[in-house]
Amino acid sequence: MIPAGGLPVELPLRTERLVLRQATDRDVDAVLAYCGDDDVVRHLPFGRLDRDGVVARMQRWHDELATDPDDVLDRDWFMTLVVEHEGGVVGDVMLRLGPQARRSVAEIGYVFSPAVAGRGFATESARRLVDAAFADFGCHRVTAMLDPANTASARVCERLGMTREADLRRDWFGDGEWSDTTVFGLLREEWTPTRRL
Template identity: 35%
Template sequence: MIDVLPPTQPYLRPQYPVSTERLLLRPLSAHDVEAIHAYRSRPEVCRYVPFEPMTRELISERISSSWARSELTEEGQALTLGVVIAETDELIGDVVLFWHSREHASGELGYVFNPDFGGRGFATEAASAVLRLGFEELGLHRIVARLDERNEASAQLARRLGMRQEARLVQNELFKGQWSTELDFAMLADEWSARRTA
């Protein structure tokens, strides 16, 4: 029998910036519009994610509303953080933690990065920081990542994080005019702890 533990706290209020070895994670602001537009406007970046290439106007709109959140206080909310290289102060992507259920202590990880900064481990480093926030500060039991099977770079990132593939949903969704096969990855809090202490 598995012990059921409640979340350690009913909210997430990180101390900003959230620092990693090379990166700073912080809430997005109006000053980030150009840097975000540099990657979220690119068709190749948006190909396998649930949005189309974004205009500066749409990015500004998002920042003034849903992306401006700096804490999670209720299930159903999402915390989107800009990822900045500490040494250069360049914003190179954004990561998101969705809080799906308080009762089930479940969440979801998402990430979008500027491909100009790929191949250096920045996405892995930033996504790992989000897992830490979810498990260690919000007290989640389970975090998932759902992605299009054709997005091999995203699947490799989930595997590098230590998330295990739990499902392959064949042609489960009509996505941008084509049938998409979804891969579902997941990690549990005790798996996160084991990786941290290994």
């Protein structure tokens, strides 16, 4: 377990069934399998990716993990990890910290292969990120921002104990049009830590 950059948490993160770790070049095909699927990315803030897009995205993940969060207080900082189950990558998860005074507010995000839908992997890995946000990064609040049509993601937020706080109308511009955003939130005092492995 090697700490990445100046992180207050050691990677990989583990759950009962999953390993959340830094991506490697060997993961490109697995990430491409779901990020290249129109049905998977229709609720995400980016469109379908080709191989070059996945490689560039994964390079940004590496670059950010190599940056100490305290060295970039003028902007958001994020940690994106692939989720591995039984030796194969099944998705990826993201924890974003806001700049300066908002550094104690985290946002989580997740995307998974449809081949593992309904197995609870999104909830299990997102719960581990929430634990890291509160216990390791010292956050006082965790949010999730999602497309209101993404009911599966909303159910994950509810299973995490998050509260649906807002429905923002036409606040996100992507693919040439404005769309809505649903905001879920969880405060430190509402958080119930899970058992560490």
